Amino acid sequence: MSHEVRVLLVTYGSRGDIEPMVGFAVQLRALGAEVQMCAPPDFAELLDGFGLRLVPLGQSVREVTTKAVTGAKPMPAVGLPQRAAQMFDATYEAVSAVADGFDAVVATGLIPASAAARAVAEKLGIPYVFVAYFPTYLPSPHHPPLTWTRPLPPEVTDNRVLWDLNTEDMNALFGEAINTHRASVDLPSVDSVRDHVFTDQPWLATDPTLGPWLEPSDLGVVQTGAWIRPDERPLPAELEAFLDVGTSPVYVGFGSMPMRDSQNVTRVAIEAIRAQGRRAVLSRGWADLALTDDQDDCFVVGEVNHQALFCRVAAVVHHGGAGTTTTAARAGAPQVVVPQMADQPYWAGRVADLGIGAAHDGPTPTVESLSAALEAALAPETRERATTLAGTIRTDGATMAAKLLLDMVGRERRPMSE
Template sequence: MRVLLLAYGSRGDIEPMVALAMELRAVGVDVQMCAPPDFAELLDGAGLPLVPLGRSIREMATEAMTGTKPVSAESLPQRAAEMFAATYDSVAAVAEGCAAVVATGLPPAAAAARAVAEMLGVPYTYVAYFPTYLPSPHHPPFELPGRPFPPDVTDNRVLWDLDVENVNVLFGTGLDAHRASAGLPPVDNFRDYFLTDHPWLAADPALAPWQEPADVDVLQTGAWIRPDDRPLPADLEAFLNAGAPPVYVGFGSMPLRDALDVTRAAVEAVRAQGRRVLLSRGWADLALTDGQDDCFAVGEVNQQALFRRVAAVVHHGGAGTTTTAARAGAPQVLVPQMADQPYWAARVAGLGIGAAHDGPTPTTESLSAALTTALTAGTRARATAVAGTIRTDGATMAAKLLLDMISGERPPASA
């Protein structure tokens, strides 16, 4: 049996799919991964064959965040159509013989994955990593570029209806053009086409619960976590052992418009708390601001091991980093930039396991204030307590559900 997994997004979109792939391979299922070319080394290390999709997601994110090639309502339909067409061609070329397709990430790519599954007549499932991506009366949708919601509309169901219109306008062109060429009718609701009415939610129920009743039949599996037993580098071990636990500062696969200013503010804020600083370079290319020995910079490391040994984790608020820090019992300060990150910031603050920074650009003063909250004994105790409630079997459950769906024990999402 062979399954195709597609993730068109950043590192936080890829890692959970790798966790699912490993669970599937453990029970004898072959896996074909489709993802941006940025993650060839990551997937090669996991022994997963990669079909690269499109251009570098890091380049695209950097262009959008720095304003060199911003995403706009005018440019998005054409870019989405191009992404759909390229993704469809890449996936269709390797999908023959696959028993199911699982997708996550950017809507045009996910829609292309479903179109391939439709062509093959096999089950298709979309997975989200946070609840607010999915339609619900309990939260509003995201605003899309150039398509603001009317300020006087506050009913969530009305907003989700408006979201359907916006998504159709911005993303539907490529799908409908493909369907027209195949002699198929257009899709009335692009959003529901790629999400389906039975999406999966790969998020921990304690950190990100799905609220019922809702408008879609969501299956929450728990977060998909890939076990990581890599040792920490020797120089990092030496830094950790040379003093009190440092504060980790990193923004993962999130470019920053003013990375140098953010780094300076973070270093000064951490030092104001009497703590050492551990910088993660990431896609923002954070770098040491001076030669003092209370700061250390690292690249790609085992965060599961590292976060157990830090005083706090300052980060952008991606689903993966938030979950990893929560599992480690590390207090957090979230500086959300976009998408799901404000959601995770609110959850961390609400659970009492850290602080949410107000806005995407921290100053020394604002970040120091957030750290003051995160570094209290009470926040540490609460973070430790919540860590004990987080499940680690999400990918195992998802693998079993997928195999049940293939065998016909559960109706496929694309039915």
């Protein structure tokens, strides 16, 4: 190739959207590419730790989600088209401002942001790839779509029909905003927003055992394996000391999920863990979990290396994000998934189906319900299955994806040089 490959990575989402992109970026750079990340301003410090410059997109995603989750009422659906237009415009402006000279765009996260990323790629005439972090985000006859603004009609059981309704929903929410902006930059309108954003060959960054893509399907999905961010940080000395002095604790954390009543969730979790005769490691996260008393059987952590910590715990109680599920599975730690939204019920179901933990029924645990789930997760046979599965989790997904992308760019360039 005549010059270094330059790749734009674009996402507007929570930490679970950013972490895999960082893992991907690290592997791209290891193969000689230059990488630019466009993401919410919340993650500047994380990216800086890897020497990645951030082009900030929009407002703080933590502020937006916290207001939506902890407010008296959720954000009204009526405002979604307007917010979609604002997100598309802001993303297009930010990405296009830095995109000259780049060779490919890889996008994930919210639909309007990914649509803007594709528009930039089209204007530059460079490849665009959409990546999903869980199988059920992508259309398939094997599963229904996620619920957006209206519940799925219970009388409809044909998944293809449900995905057709999903197409209508996506067009109603985002179509006008996306096509209006596309027209303003001399791009043709699109008939199906979802199919346009996902393309007919999306990438799926999940482990094939943990989150398989079922065939046959209508899409040419490329399953790369999960994109795992490398983490070699030592655990804090105080945490090491806590882990060393007694039985393995249970980890509790909800990542970048704000919660409406985090204090009650903390109380329930600690009571349920103590009922199993276990200690607790509590992760603050975006829910700002905090101790409910001063007993010495609980320890609070902030930003720590989960890859190292999960190898030292008896079980992991979490929200069911793709990254946390994969990290716990890779560590061989039994899991209790308390799903809150989006992909999290899917991962809860996978954990239960694989026998490597328990799926809590619903987003709000009680002491009784969480105790029952913990009892199942802490059973010796669950640990045995989790340990066995850990050995099957692939760690080369980001490397595979980086090589695929560089090969794609090479094929795009070759006709011009021949």
